[in-house]
Amino acid sequence: MDNEIHNFKRKVHAIPIPEDKLDTAITKTISTSRKKNRKLYYLIATAATLMIILFSSAFVSPVMAKILSQVPLIGSVLSYFDTGLEHASNEGFVTKIGETYVSQDIPVTITEVYYDDFRLVVGYTIPNVDDLGVFEALDTEVKLGIDNQTVTSMSSHSTLKGDQVIGTIETTATLPNSFALDVSFSEIFHTKGDWNFRIPVTKNTNTLAYEVGKTKEANNYKFEVFSIQLGPSGTKIHMELDMPLGDDTAYDFLVYNHYGNRLESIDYTKKIIPLLKFDKQVLKMNALFEPLQDNLITIVPVIDEKGTIIELEELAIEVDLSTIKGQEVSNKIMGFGLREDKVDKKTYFMDYMVEEVASEMGLQLGEYFKAELPIFNLDLAMDFQKEQEINNQTVVNPIVIIEKKSGEKGYVVYKTEDGVNHIFQVQLKDENWIIEDSFTLQGKMIGDLEMSYNKE
Template sequence: MSKQWPDLKKEMDNIQVPLEKLDKIIQNTAPQLKKKKSKLKIVSYTAGAAAVALFIFVGSASVSPAMAKIASHVPLIGTFFNDVQDEGLQIAGQKGLTQIIDQSSKDSGITLTITEMFYDGTRLVFGYTQESLFAIGELERPTLEVNGREINFSSSYSGDFITPQKYKGMVEINPTEELPEEFELNMRIDAIGIIPGNWNFQFHVKQSNQVMVLRPEEVRMIEGANVKINSLKIGPAGTDLAVQVNSKEEMDFQPFDLEFFVVDDGGNVLDQLGKDAHGETENGVVETQVGYLFSPLKEGAKKLRVIPYKLENNFPLEKVMIPLEGQKYPFKFSQGDFGAITVTEIQSNEEQIIVYFDVNSESLYDNRLTRNPIWLEDEQGNSLVLEEAPFAKRIEGNSFKQVFKASEIERAHLATFQYPEPIMYDEFELQVPDK
């Protein structure tokens, strides 16, 4: 994100309007909005308001590239999740599975708008915008009531500034208990950043009906603890694995250390997106509920392997540094017991460095290499990892690429750690019924 904000008045006074681009946006958006009319009456009103906003930009006679960029990032009602980094929410947005809220609340000079939400039993996510003289950014933890009863939950936040005065963000809620398919939600936010206030929202939430729930009854014994899959929910925006772990209080077993690979019958490993846990002790037995959120299941999968594993505790991670100067392709460097990386090509220009590489390992790994990442550092040891794209991306098979910040490539270093092999346990096998 640029550190220098454009002077909006000067920008409006200068400029060349990208009329064709804006016209296309409006033309392409109008048919989509008409299709969504039957969902909520409010759509036709808010869609019109969004279109008016676009015409205001066009009618201002001229718009600089900076203003055009801002215009292209203003979220249209009904399209909030379409361009987020999260693949599952992109799918939900593009399929029209989100619920339009468009509710605003103002206090302390800050207008907060809940624009859209998505709920399918695997994920509960809210999209919002925040507007003020100088937008603050992320929200403080909200208070949530479901059908009048306050719930416990963990949460995660993400977002970015559209302009100095406007912030677009998402809140993902992970309840500690299963929510009903349909409910009234009250949301209260007491602070935005360091600014106290009172922002209240109330709306109806209805679960998307495109969710499949598997409830296997199998139990595995892992290091003396009983591990049971309570449910596996398969939805368009993600795959939710709910696990119950029963262990004796005196045991050394830590349920939160337990991880899972979810692999379909095509060999595709789902990416883990999140994790939460809570538990209680009764009569010397600790019952822990652990939730894992994974990326969406690929179409056509018939069988799933759910494989428990742990990473070795107290393993000394030894850093490996490989200077790029003088390297000839392909070249290989070790990731310890986990395997090795073979770099096949590196491309660079003024804007970025792209590293192409293969993973050589007998262990399972996901599409982003979250368990065995590599990264680039400049000659001062500063990380060149992109904040907006911090992970590698699978091309196919064991081939990956990762984009990094631009730097003097001859002075840069590739870095990784010597990783241990994961400790694997007996897997669960699940059948995916036809829809």
């Protein structure tokens, strides 16, 4: 037992960091074969109506004709963003929409929708009509709603693909099984407007939950897999890792199928809970990986040591799902992820943090736009991802604000529970973003923000 943790780590082997891990930061209604004939009829009727409307508009306005000529043919936007959505699309679970709305001479097309027990995702495209740069082209304001209630915990991801902006709007909030979804864009390309869509949505319920309850222990560490859920768009795993109190190692988890192929990580939430009474801390994690194509799965805790992933093989857990009876997923959460006429907590915290920093630094926020970490080059974005994992107190995730005028300088900001705003000044040089300076500013503590949010 001498120098246990050193010997423990030395026994495992190292493999390179997967670049696709970054996809988890960068930052989904269902059709079945029985509905294909009815759906085909509906699409033909819709397309005919749309053609009449579009040709009529084009005849009246030459400008509109030019704009509509740039509306793309409907493709699978969702498939572009992760393997889970690609699989769901290939299996016919994604609902094609193909609805276009024009405001301020800018057409927006909702391409498709997917909704299951893991997430709701909407795909969209916008022609880059003025050949804008990446920063301006990706600057959009959008929200989701159900019966005049705002969907909480929403995120939006977009990229330039050729002369099109393609993107997704996603939420993991708990929602009803079926509803009419409102998608509303309020600003595109720095232009205010109203792009409003109402889309019927029904959940894909082809998800099975498996109660696993397997544990592995080695030295002062215990790894437990509680449950695994299999759905068309992914494999969701609920797990925990017990470790000595004060361990600041950045832990993660890799998943392998029966053939030894690693499943791509799509998204995750994790939190470290200190248990002072037991002199330990617990890393709780819910992670979504690409869909599993067989019954065998192996989950391995890993650590990151200076750019090298080290697998903790003594803690690896193998699960044969063919030996466990899968159950339908039941929603035990009371209420839905909706809030009437009120911004969700995540957005409230983010906006407050950005405004707080801007006020302290004398920045005019109208001269900046918000973005996400993937706007940077891979290395810099990975650095901030590691920073976030190492700092267990991170509450408000990193937000990038880029100067609109130059598009070449800005700041990255995140807040920890003690209210400290961590600020990094970044600059674009030789087509690469670099950190030029970093500092902190004391702001409102998370507890006080919670109180302010609840009052509002």
